[in-house]
Amino acid sequence: MEAAAVDAVVDGLKKSGVDFISLMPDSDFSILQERVANDKDFTYVPVSNEAIGVGVCAGAWLSGKRPALLVPTSGLLVAAWPLTSLCMAWGLPLLLLIPYRGDIGDAFWLMGPYKDTTEPLLKVLNAPYSVIAKTEEISKAIIDAQGSTISWQRPVAVLLTGETIK
């Protein structure tokens, strides 16, 4: 992930009022993760799996924070169960920021299945999403998604692809 894209993500998170970030360390977001971990504008809670991350974010939101979960496409599958049992059942908002590994153009064979799972899973989970391929569109997409998740009281995702995760 290039520095301009990292800057754009952080800009969008801050402008949208996100003040709490949970994540499981992931190679595609590692530079971004290190950045938010060291930024005092964010309460940073690293977790050992993405299901825990959803739970942490749910507790944070109920306690007055504005959380975001940074989650890889593989981890979205792990997160699916609490996204169902907490976010869907309770009607909880959550901003999901996802590096879209497995999108068309991702040449790594192991990522291929996530093209089949990621967008259909978000649809099943009743989580609207936008797919962002241009760095200059990142910040506004995050701001829009955060506004929507708060208003709609359900998860909303931003999938980052193309140049944004190169």
Next chain:
Amino acid sequence: MKRYECLKSLASMLGPKVIVVTNIGPISREWNALRPSDANLLQINLGLCAAVGMGVAVSLPNRQVVLLDGDGNLLLNLASLADLANQNLKNLVHIVLDNESYEGGGGLKSATAGRADLAAIARGAGVQNANVARTVEQFDGAARQSLANPGHHFIVAKVEKGSVEKLPALTLDGKEAKYRFARYIESSEGVQILRPRYTHI
């Protein structure tokens, strides 16, 4: 030792502002009977009590937070113990009512009926204050000490299977629980959670 006796003892110790997060099943119903309050966050689904409680405790460091967890519930997401330990919390009492079974799910044995030792696992995960109570007196003492001292405390209460008769029905679903708890936090913390002014387009 009966779970209800432990919870009754605990309820007598807690001030009205102590936030209590409980897992789904008999623990929620018993706790709701003993300490009905909007400061309770009840019926957290299997495996997620510690995670949700972590989010609450991290976000509200000036509020005391008690987690009422079950052995099966915690076993499903044991890694949450390690993640909790790394937060260095000063406001958390994590209680596991360990009946060595999935009582809410039919009663089959959990791993703690075998060789698993949740207090040892917690210590290994980095939780420094991890204790086991086998009598109500031991539980009472451990809970009082934990509540009186800032830190991250972990108590395994080894309890029998079985609940009490004639508990009031718990009619709350997650959506109502969300609004009640969030409104309570809004009023007690002076924050806005629901429908904040937000213009993004």
